[in-house]
Amino acid sequence: MEDNIDVGSDALRALATAYGVATEFWDYHGTHRHVPAATLRAVLAAMDVLAETDHQVQAALTAAEAAPWRRTLPPSVVVRQGTRAQVPVHVPDGAMVRLRVVLEDGSERALRQADVWVEPREVDGATVGRATFDLPRDLPLGWHELVADVDQRRTASRAPLAITPARLPLPELRTEQGERAWGLMAQLYSVRSANSWGIGDLADLTELTSLSGELGADFLLINPLHAAEPSPPMTPSPYLPTTRRFLNPLYIRPEDIREAAYLPNSQRTLLEWALDALKPMNTDSGPIDRDVVWAEKKSALETIFTAGRSRARAGALRRFRTEQGRGLEDFALWCAVAEQHTDGEPWPLDDPAPGALAAVRRELAERIDFHCWLQWIADEQLERAQHTALASGMRIGVMHDLAVGVHPRGADSWSMRDVLARGITVGAPPDMYNQQGQDWSQPPWRPDALARSGYRQLRDMVRTIVRHAGALRVDHIMGLFRLWWIPDGAAADQGTYVRYDHDAMVGVLALEAHRAGATVIGEDLGTVEPWVRDYLADLGVLGTSVLWFEQTDDRPRPPEDYRELALATVTTHDLPPTAGYLAEEHVDLRRRLGLLVEPVAQVRLAAQIERERMLQALRERFLLPPDPTERQVVEALHRFVVHSPSVLVGVALTDAVGERRAQNQPGTDTEYPNWKIPLADGGETAVLVEDLAGNARFSSLVTAVRRELVERAATRESPTRRSARP
8 A cells, every 4th residue: 555545535534534444554564554545435335425526525524423413312322330421312402301221120210410511503404402411330230221201202212221341250260279271272173083973063072171171271262163154165264154143053963962862763874874974084184074074964963853852852942042032033044045045046035025034934934943953952062062161170161262254145244234334345454474464255343333233233142152151262352443344356455444332342242251251362463552452451351472473572572571361372273383383384385375475585584583583582491402302392382381471371282283284374265275174193194082182292282281380380480490391
């Protein structure tokens, strides 16, 4: 982006600013950039703001300034408990108004009008005044409603009111001996057992939580379990789901469904044959084929579904559907349509004719029932995994992951179309690791529309995800503050930032997490404004520290300088496992895929310098023996991270078994088998769940981490005085 581009008029930039659209920013090189006028107009158009001509810009500015005065109440109000807040109420000048709060429990509280004078204003030919009301600081946490009664109007004005936690309480993350919590990190689909259906599933998750608890781990971080398409081709990326609210039934273990035990012998035999056909895939270290797996598993699930269920089980399913409400029914409807839809045909759910949608629901009622049933079964199996985690001694249990967005043609994009921007995708500007920028092909929330909806979609999504979670990792948590919007057809570096009401967005997240008793971890890597980390820490949201990204003056940051309120790890899913990173696989892979914008020799030299400086930091702490092996270096890096004060320490399962292949290469789609790499060792021999307990490399790394945690808790001795262990 060059500084001599057309940046538009002052009025255009003022209009963009009014809608939270950045007109300038600083890139990762520290260069000041101006956003092109074409980008500003495209982003504003995605919010239904016309700004192609000077007349349109002036008209839009006038409308934006008058918008609050045209509403009696704000679209929604989100306030942190215990803080001072006021609510403006706009009424005809001189009218009497009363404001009250209807609490969740049905009780009401009248609000006191504040002594605040605001000059009345002419709006649409009428004089409008503003009354200001104080919100009591002692309102309880929850979702309430503001109700404004104006003069003798028969209909009161209403707006959602959310009272959110002042601070999320952290669970006890230290043992009585002072040891901090640690856990494993795994891509669930990649971790299979001998009885898997070719892909890791919720039964494997249950086994992993049991093993983790036995090893003394307190959490198991897994990839997002969000649902993908119900028919092939299934998008492999868990970070590009069709919905973020509901689960991917691909993770169901069919034979663990209660009704499967009562199938006639002939039908049980069909299930066994289907499983036998997929079992050889469990030991194959090649890319996972989700479509093949889902074809067999879906057929098995349909067999079980049609077998029926007891009165008690049918009642439990009905209650689940009632609890999940319209969101589940719409998702199931979308799935029923999507699995029958042929490309090139009109999309039935877009038919605007009166009664068309209801007719589709009636026609596909049985398939809608099936997809609702799948969600119920997946929910049951996920609940079992979390129960097993806690029963095995884990203090947190399953740590879920929330993707930053959804597929542009998915279920959420249809059912939430009123709060998503069109003609725009989300991504990231260029940075050191992705020098061309990233386009994630996801439609962003519209800040204005989300506020008008009372943040209902965000609330329901988070509430569903944390049902059976001890913690929630939020991918790219900066997305609750600002997102990089890219107009359709533009390169990833031709976007701009759009700001959100972060107090509301983070507040809704915190409220639902608090109610579920879940810890929140924000993935705050990359370009993050410094105040954001302080803001989140003040709210009790943990950050993320990845060893390779923790740098001070181009050298490894001393681990003692890491944040305490953070999940500290050596690596992340967007980098090769540590063994591969040490071998410069991240450079080789980007070179092969044509992702480098600098000479490969220059990038490789930088990687070698980075590695040598890290090894030197390990030597200075006596964490490395002479001539260390790859395993010893990997263990030393994890011990280095344990030297940090971070309350959570994560160990990637790929590091624990010596895997070298990356799960994902940002900036690619089909050029690399992203999200298809099964768990294997350095020789690309598959590692199964039941192999982990006896895997020497796995046991050695876990032992090293646990021993270091014990020693760090037991002594305040300087780490540089410690002797190295082989």
